[in-house]
Amino acid sequence: MSDAFVSLQNLSLAYGKTVVVPDLNLDIRKGELIALLGPSGCGKTTTMRAIAGLMSLHGGSISIDGIDMSRTPANKRGIGLVFQSYALFPHLNAFENVAFGLRLKKLPKSEIASGVEAGLNTVGLSHLADRKPAEMSGGQQQRLSLARSLVMQPKVLLLDEPLSNLDARLRLEMRTELQRVQRDTGITMVFVTHDQSEALALADRIVLMKDGLIEQLGTPDDLYNRPETAFAADFFGFENIFNVSGSIITGPQGSAPINFKAVDGHLAWRPGAIKIGNGSHQGTVRGVAFAGEQREYVIDCQLGQIKASVSADEPAHEIGTSIAFDLPKAGALSILVT
């Protein structure tokens, strides 16, 4: 692809003899916000470390802005990384943390001061310039870490689980912050996360990874509404997945007929797509949980377990009662097995 800014070609990564990423191809456009998404052990963090140069390549190449960086040491790549633990320097105050990289560039004093000033301003920490990291809250440390990377004007900014250590309110704040910084600076960002909602909310494109391979690559809309594999469907909330052949679906416990014709492969429903109270299937309520607007049910049936969620306004069904439900055509996702 000609518009690739960061290009990973046939990338393979290993720890000792254990190959974590066998063969990865990925092109990232300039100014794009990409999420590397997947469960732990899928190779997303390893891939990010390889882009940063913190890990040597087992094979393949990494090029940035058309230059092959595969052998370039980490301190010469011009890539920023915001660590999950922030990795701030505890012996330096906020100002000196941000100034660290600028000082190494041997910039004149005035330029360093104005650069740091601007950096702290961007993340709203100017008033805390004299504080040590230990005297700051988690959210402030995170923003300091972001500022420290941003003042270096990196070609690419990598973020490792940028929201996972923050509480719900700060998470929203930081998310907005990241989007704003990205829009203001136009910097290319790659962030690693295991949380699909973070990826959906932030990313321009999502790279869903599994066992070191790209499971699916697309926009949040693609992945959320049109997952192409059973794994992707499950990851994005299609929690009821069955094999389908003709008009028979098969779960872990057994089979059941459905009242419409589907393409052979998998059929999947989100919990919210399943109707309960009436329908052609019968089951027993195994668990029920109140979740505010929704009530979430776990139902045992001949297929296995079904997860359904219905509006909390509807009357509740007790655990142990038998219940009818429907797996409607509307809301059913068909996945082809390739």
Place this chain on the structure above:
Amino acid sequence: MTSTWTSRIIIGLTLTFLIGPFFIIIAAGLSAGDFLAFPPEGLTLKWYIKVFEVESFRDSFALSMFLAVFGTIAALMLGVPAAYALSRYKIPYGETIKTVVAAPIIVPGIIVGLALLRYLVVPLSFTITLALFLAHTALVLPYAVRVVSSSLNNLRSDMEEAAVLLGCSRIGAFFRVVLPNIQSGVLAAFILGFVTSFNQVPVSLFLSGPGVRTLPIDMLSYMEITYDPSVAALSALLAFMSVVIVFVAEKFLGFSRYV
């Protein structure tokens, strides 16, 4: 009730055994008599003054100081990189190396002294000062590695990676980021090494020669000839020095965290 009293008695006895001798030597050094005696026969400060007039004490004090300061610095120059390598890199036989490095703590000093004399000093005809220097460096090394290791283990390694991504070399990251954050551990190691080296007897016993003696050895030989209270006075002064050093270290460094 009984258990409080029992524990008080046990604590009291322990303290008596630990601190009692200290008071005995202080008092013995104040004795007005001509021979080492406890309880003191009258009181005088003349033995405390005499300590500073004995020439051999001055020479051996200088040697002990030299060994304690430079032996410990040498041990740290070897020990800090060793501790860093052991904590950051997966080194083949790393655990074995740790055990070997700790060996001088476990092996009785008298054996180390004999071995150094028999296999280094005699066959290689090292000077006594050099042999003492090497021996003290080797003795302090385990403490240096241990104490520095424990403060390195508390330091997250991603900080160094962050420094590298901001443009540092690996070595630069060590000096700019690692060292400033373990400096109190290094200082603690220095103090522990200094005190260990200064009070060291068995190894120095084997390696001392005519005219070249560390202070504790000099005190031993002084006592063989002259049994006056000045040795007690000197002991009291040395004990006091150690106490002050450790007290100050505890106050400013939280020394006991590292040892």
